[in-house]
Amino acid sequence: MIKITYVEHNGRAHVVDVPRGCTVMEGARDNGIPGIEADCGGACACATCHVYVDLNWVEKLPPKEAMEQDMLDFAYEPDPARSRLTCQIRVNEALEGLILHMPEKQV
Structure with missing residues (x-):
């Protein structure tokens, strides 16, 4: 668990254990974290699981792929560097x- x-x-703040191999969205959903709606169930077809990555973690994550970058255009107040x-x-x-x-709200 991570x-x-x-x-x-x-x-x-909610500190939770998420199984290796799951997505960060699944970890939020499975632990009842408020603020992550995940309307599309993880298909990268909406922006309702949008978050801002803590500044200390931005460079440690894998880069955004094109589909994620496109979907972030629909997020509430996206930050070019921190939004994922x-x-x-x-x-x-x-x-x-x-x-x-x-974020304050999801779209």
């Missing part, structure tokens, strides 16, 4: 301690 911290827009779709980040040991911040 510890990931999801921080709500109001500052409330959690359905596109697969959990592995390198993500131990990852910190994500939720």
